[in-house]
Amino acid sequence: MQVRYLSPAEWEMVQAAQYYEAQVPNLGYDFLSEINRAVNSIEDHPEAALKVKGSIRRRIIRRFPYAILYQVDTTEIVVLAIMHQHRNPDYWHHRK
Numbered sequence: 001m002q003v004r005y006l007s008p009a010e011w012e013m014v015q016a017a018q019y020y021e022a023q024v025p026n027l028g029y030d031f032l033s034e035i036n037r038a039v040n041s042i043e044d045h046p047e048a049a050l051k052v053k054g055s056i057r058r059r060i061i062r063r064f065p066y067a068i069l070y071q072v073d074t075t076e077i078v079v080l081a082i083m084h085q086h087r088n089p090d091y092w093h094h095r096k
Contacts, residue, residue: 001046001072003039005079009069012082016066034061035082038068046072056080 005013013035021028038059042049049057052069059068069081 001043002076003043003079004076006081009079009081012084016064016082016084020064031064031066034063035066035068037062039079042068042070042077046077060085 013032017028017031019028020031038061042059047057049059049070052058056069056071059070061067065085067083067085068079069083071078071080
């Protein structure tokens with residue numbers, strides 16, 4: 001199944017990676033590696049993560065305070081947000 005990132009989710013991922021890279025060299029790379037690992041897990045088991053609202057699921061990222069919010073459609077997995085877990089948890093609800 002193909003994974004598609006909504007542009008706001010992609011922007012969040014890039015911004016977080018840039019922030020971490022500015023803090024410690026290679027930490028941004030580590031963040032992106034954890035995102036990639038989680039997305040691979042989602043591809044392998046798309047229904048495994050907890051549903052948080054309707055059909056939207058949340059996959060927690062290891063090592064970083066982030067979660068991937070996604071929805072499984074018939075032909076693809078749509079990543080709605082790369083959400084910092086200390087942010088307002090409802091900010092992404094308008095995304096589809």
